[in-house]
Amino acid sequence: MIVSRRETVIGRVLLVLLMxxxxxxxxxxxxxxxxxxxxxxxxxxxxxxxxxxxxAHAFQAAGMGRLLLSSGLIVLGVVPVSLLxxxxxxxxxxxxxxxxxxxxxxxxxxxxxxxxxxxxxxxYYQVRDMGxxxxxxxxxxxxxxxxxxxxxxxxxxxxxxxxEDLSEAARIDGAGTWQLFRRVHVPLAGPAxxxxxxxxxxxxxxxxxxxxxxxxxxxxxxxxxxLGAFQGQWGTDIPLLCAGSLxxxxxxxTIFLIxxxxxxxxxxxxxxxx
Amino acid sequence: xSHPGTxxxxxxxxxxxxxxxxxLFAAPAIIVYATFVLRPLLLTVQYSFYDxxxxxxxxxxxxxxxxxxxxxxxxxxxxxxxxELILFxxxxxxxxxxxxxxxxxxxxxxxxxxxxxxxxxLPQVIPLVAAGIMWSWLLSSTGLANELLSAVGLGGLTRxxxxxxxxxxxxxxxxxxxxxxxxxxxLLLAGMSKIDxxxxxxxxxxxxxxxxxxxxxxxPSLRQEIGVCVTVTVIAALASFDIVYVxxxxxxxxxxxxxxxxxxxxxxxxxxxxxxxxxxxxxxVLVLACVLPLQRFTRDGSR
Numbered sequence: 001m002i003v004s005r006r007e008t009v010i011g012r013v014l015l016v017l018l019m020x021x022x023x024x025x026x027x028x029x030x031x032x033x034x035x036x037x038x039x040x041x042x043x044x045x046x047x048x049x050x051x052x053x054x055x056a057h058a059f060q061a062a063g064m065g066r067l068l069l070s071s072g073l074i075v076l077g078v079v080p081v082s083l084l085x086x087x088x089x090x091x092x093x094x095x096x097x098x099x100x101x102x103x104x105x106x107x108x109x110x111x112x113x114x115x116x117x118x119x120x121x122x123x124y125y126q127v128r129d130m131g132x133x134x135x136x137x138x139x140x141x142x143x144x145x146x147x148x149x150x151x152x153x154x155x156x157x158x159x160x161x162x163x164e165d166l167s168e169a170a171r172i173d174g175a176g177t178w179q180l181f182r183r184v185h186v187p188l189a190g191p192a193x194x195x196x197x198x199x200x201x202x203x204x205x206x207x208x209x210x211x212x213x214x215x216x217x218x219x220x221x222x223x224x225x226x227l228g229a230f231q232g233q234w235g236t237d238i239p240l241l242c243a244g245s246l247x248x249x250x251x252x253x254t255i256f257l258i259x260x261x262x263x264x265x266x267x268x269x270x271x272x273x274x
Numbered sequence: 275x276s277h278p279g280t281x282x283x284x285x286x287x288x289x290x291x292x293x294x295x296x297x298l299f300a301a302p303a304i305i306v307y308a309t310f311v312l313r314p315l316l317l318t319v320q321y322s323f324y325d326x327x328x329x330x331x332x333x334x335x336x337x338x339x340x341x342x343x344x345x346x347x348x349x350x351x352x353x354x355x356x357x358e359l360i361l362f363x364x365x366x367x368x369x370x371x372x373x374x375x376x377x378x379x380x381x382x383x384x385x386x387x388x389x390x391x392x393x394x395x396l397p398q399v400i401p402l403v404a405a406g407i408m409w410s411w412l413l414s415s416t417g418l419a420n421e422l423l424s425a426v427g428l429g430g431l432t433r434x435x436x437x438x439x440x441x442x443x444x445x446x447x448x449x450x451x452x453x454x455x456x457x458x459x460x461l462l463l464a465g466m467s468k469i470d471x472x473x474x475x476x477x478x479x480x481x482x483x484x485x486x487x488x489x490x491x492x493x494p495s496l497r498q499e500i501g502v503c504v505t506v507t508v509i510a511a512l513a514s515f516d517i518v519y520v521x522x523x524x525x526x527x528x529x530x531x532x533x534x535x536x537x538x539x540x541x542x543x544x545x546x547x548x549x550x551x552x553x554x555x556x557x558x559v560l561v562l563a564c565v566l567p568l569q570r571f572t573r574d575g576s577r
Contacts, residue, residue, distance in 0.1 A: 011379075014378065015381075015386060015387065015390050016386075018455070019394065022393055022456060025408040025452070026408070029407075032411060044421070084302075091299055092296040092299035096295065110562075111312075113561050114311065114315070115512070115557055116515075117537045118554045118557055119314035120537065120554075121547055121551055121554060122314040126314060144306050145306040145311045149311075151303075206400070208515070224401035224402075227401060227404060241407065242407075242411065245404050245408070253400070257392075264460070267398055268464055271502055271503075
């Protein structure tokens with residue numbers, strides 16, 4: 001490729017600038033979290049005596065242990081079931097292609113663009129009538145439903161590319177439809193499934209609207225919902241708020257840094273298909 | 275909607291693909307989707323024709339809620355604000371992303387670019403609420419933004435950006451742009467890696483400069499990726515909630531009130547369920563009206 005030296009330099013400078021803009025808010029959050037509680041530090045200044053204890057304090061004030069458990073439970077409730085249902089339906093629409101599959105699929109496709117605010121009001125009354133308000137089920141069950149369009153569209157895209165011959169061969173060997181699904185197609189869907197799992201995990205963990213509307217007790221919410229409550233409670237104590245926010249970010253950031261390749265790939269594909 | 279099992283044994287012999295059994299596989303997804311999405315969606319439409327406080331009896335008011343939506347300037351302003359946010363959530367990230375991606379195309383394989391790929395993704399991984407909290411602090415009267423302005427001698431411009439009537443909405447927009455610019459850059463960069471390098475070589479040999487190259491090769495080849503970026507960011511702008519909720523709560527006055535937040539307040543604070551539902555229907559329709567034409571645009575480009 002012909003690229004002039006000047007362009008390379010400009011490219012590097014631009015990239016570093018963009019990275020700086022991305023990272024500075026995180027650094028500002030970190031530095032501010034080290035200032036003495038209750039002060040109003042200005043901008044990016046390193047405190048005279050860093051208050052590492054702020055993190056411990058915020059950990060307790062936010063009840064981080066319970067929050068982690070709560071978010072974990074919600075993720076466990078949402079992700080495996082969504083994966084299973086999404087995969088089964090994706091298999092049906094992408095591979096079995098039963099009569100009327102087109103209409104069924106289009107109904108899911110239209111759900112892709114639906115803003116959650118569009119259904120939140122009746123959802124509140126529905127969840128209340130089911131007696132689930134203020135329980136984790138109030139977040140888990142609606143989220144599974146709301147993730148269906150994406151999960152189904154995603155998995156259908158995978159199954160649509162699988163060759164027919166594969167199924168023909170299994171059929172000749174006497175496999176029923178369920179066995180064909182379970183023994184042949186699911187094992188081959190690994191990469192598509194793991195990317196979907198990453199996306200669903202992230203979207204569940206960061207879900208805010210459902211958490212604040214359907215669950216009053218921050219200890220039963222998702223991480224993002226708990227952060228909202230934390231801000232309401234400690235919003236005036238800036239260093240403590242910053243310490244708490246950072247702590248709440250740690251789990252996702254850690255998982256992201258460990259699985260970053262998969263994450264980036266999943267998110268890029270996710271937005272293309274979504 | 276589904277017809278699980280009906281006559282599947284009879285048809286299976288003739289239709290080796292399993293015919294109706296497919297609906298059995300799709301049934302769990304259809305049931306949860308219908309219960310927790312389609313049913314509430316239809317109820318939203320139904321509620322929007324009523325005046326209801328959420329507790330007592332409801333009265334049929336026909337299209338009154340919709341009439342109020344277009345005549346009540348405060349409510350209609352929320353929709354205008356959402357469109358104003360598109361400038362920041364979509365236009366800036368896509369243009370900036372295009373520019374940056376085109377500039378760094380030559381060094382896309384370098385180690386710096388690999389690091390950048392991780393760093394630029396950070397805003398996508400954190401909850402929007404956290405982005406809102408970080409930026410409320412950066413944009414506050416003693417925050418970094420003002421400190422930088424003072425440092426370069428523009429101290430006169432300093433203000434509480436999110437609390438000022440004139441700057442609150444753009445400030446919210448900047449937060450959204452920060453979240454989305456990395457995603458757009460990387461999506462576009464990934465798209466560029468698929469363009470045949472021979473095209474660029476040919477252009478260079480014909481004496482085309484970077485600008486010409488950008489206009490004649492890069493942008494047309496990225497039609498699909500640009501469409502995706504615009505779709506994702508436009509939805510994010512129109513349906514924005516988390517960032518506004520945390521950063522401004524719709525204030526000062528109603529300067530940053532967006533449809534999502536207004537629905538939340540109407541339904542759960544002011545107990546105007548009918549009005550909230552009408553606004554929700556408008557929001558859903560608005561998103562579809564903006565996004566569906568974009569799909570056609572990208573499809574045509576790729577086929």
